[in-house]
Amino acid sequence: MTLKISKQLAPVKPVVNCFGYGNKADSVTIHQTGNTNKGANAKMHAKLQSRVYGASWHWQVDDVEAIQSFEHKVSCYHASDGRGPGNLNSIAIEGCINVDGDYVKTVHNMAELAAKVLKEIGKDTNRLFQHNDFDTKYHKNCPAQIRAGKDGIGWALFVQMVKDNMKGSVVAESAKPPIAKTIDQLANEVIAGKHGSGDVRKKALGSQFVAVQARVNQLIGAKPVNKPLAPAPVKKKYSLPNGVYRVSNPMRHGNDVLQIQLALSSIYFYPNKGAKNNGCDSWYGFDTANAVKRFQLMYGLVADGVYGPATAKKLDSIVNK
Template structure:
């Protein structure tokens, strides 16, 4: 069960009433802000728009807390021309939402569906209503998520929903959420890409799309911000490279003179497999078979994490022994 706050006694208006049997839709909104509460939105709606009642029956905060703002039988002002038959839920954010918010929305939407006798197909995004008016951010951006995906979570998949069981059609893109997104986000973070303040939250928002786009540019992939088969293959190689490598038995290598060959590549691949890249973002992340300054720096960074190793950038028997434990 999600955490709820009853703030109904703090909300303005609420005088326009309906019979709950009139409710035919549940509308999902986003606030187009990075923060806010039911109270602050109500203040904006009343003082800026001059409405007597705020736009939302429920507001889901960034931590997943649900604020109950109005009774079911109150007509709020979420979508102009559609308010009498609609129950409005707002998720705080602008195209990027936390896992806890999505869990809360799913629970609250299912609860509302049960109360009003609705199905997932009756859950619409703000921009899916005809002639959308109401709140000033009513545009193609609201609710900031693919509603076909949302309806899929709620148990009524659209024919347009992505098929992820096939390696030829699998992809992740804006609006997706879940463990696959979170794993991909963590890989990007480990590679040094910035995912903003929410990090690996399991939600494919704007920051994730930017990071994927940059990753694609850095690795000479198709640049579209969609994490598809090609991008996943490149990421999988970067993640797993070296995991089965046999490390060389040389007593030690130093950066001068520069060593090269399959043994060096095996060390580089082993380091890369645990995210100590010779040159992250470069072609193959610097795995080139040459034990130069950048490889020595990767070894040095790895050694600095081990209290029993000297941080000198040299690959020796002690470094090899520790590395074998970690890959």
């Protein structure tokens, strides 16, 4: 394995950030964070979970490393299926999509980690799922970039990358000759006409074919070659209000507040998870302010619990796109 792996375990707080222990670990679920901000890498997301976040996942991966936040025996809040098989029995891997990272490298690291975990739990890629597979209520478009075939890597190709890693067809770092060519070097050679095409190229590049072809697609801006997935259902739109909302006396109340609460809940920032309607009660109280603050913290905004223009703009760009 060439991927740098470390642990930064977050507190296990049942009801607050997870279901507790008892995960059967019979599958792996792939996510992508949705956070393109600079610095939104694996370290940032690991720190977020260490502070006890309202959602949870076992691993976060970027172009440099993979950091584990929860042992696999913990059932995390990640699959949007309540006490279903995703949350209770699957291991979650979140891939970072920060703009200052190498997206293709991150996806390759995700595939390497997924292969490692599947081998550890004794499963094959038939137990490799997308977040979308479990979210039968909202049909969340996740992992969004892979589902869209960004940089030529769609779901079918990603699964093949995992299979290649599981078969050991990706050469281990210790086994590589010291003068082995990099993926970028081989990709540039392909673009220059070397290594042929089709089966000839596959034979010439061997175990590195998938990685090199994905890099070629990225460099030349090729569209994904795998069959595109059906478009996700149109997301529910939220009429987010303008103005500034904060905890006040008397508290603000009305449909405008409800729209804020529903929009936040649609991306798992619940005012009061587990309460009636998960705390969506049309009142801008401390629970709603806390949900706003968690959202702001996740997306690099001033985390003060006050819903204002910057928060409204960011929230709208996520839930109403």
